[in-house]
Each structure stands twice: as structure tokens, then as C-alpha cells.
Amino acid sequence: MPGRQTGIGYLGISDQLEPKMNAEELANKFKAKIAAAVAERERQTGIANDNAEKRTADIEYCKDAL
Numbered sequence: 719m720p721g722r723q724t725g726i727g728y729l730g731i732s733d734q735l736e737p738k739m740n741a742e743e744l745a746n747k748f749k750a751k752i753a754a755a756v757a758e759r760e761r762q763t764g765i766a767n768d769n770a771e772k773r774t775a776d777i778e779y780c781k782d783a784l
Contacts, residue, residue, distance in 0.1 A: 739747070
């Protein structure tokens with residue numbers, strides 16, 4: 719927009735929230751997020767495996783209660 723001085727872009731979002739990243743920085747940020755997601759998935763899988771017997775017992779308890 720001509721004469722715009724606020725730093726507010728389309729939808730009212732500031733153009734200056736984060737400094738611009740180059741491609742390498744963006745790729746590294748993406749890799750870090752993927753690694754964190756993989757670690758969390760492995761952690762959740764371990765928890766699920768540890769609690770498998772409890773879930774089975776809970777299912778049987780609920781079936782018997784019905």
C-alpha cells in the first residue's frame with residue numbers, strides 16, 4: 719500500500735515479526751522440528767506399549783460392567 723508506515727501487512731499481521739531466514743536456516747529449523755516429532759512419536763509408542771496390558775484389563779472390566 720502506498721504510504722503504509724505501520725509495518726502491518728495483509729490480515730493485520732506485522733511484516734517484522736521474525737527476521738528473514740535463508741534457505742539453509744529454514745531447512746535446519748525444519749529438520750529440528752522433524753527430529754522432535756520423531757522423538758515424541760517414539761516416546762508415545764513406548765508409553766502405549768507399556769500400557770497395553772492395562773488397556774486390555776480396562777476393556778475387559780468395561781465389558782463385564784455392561
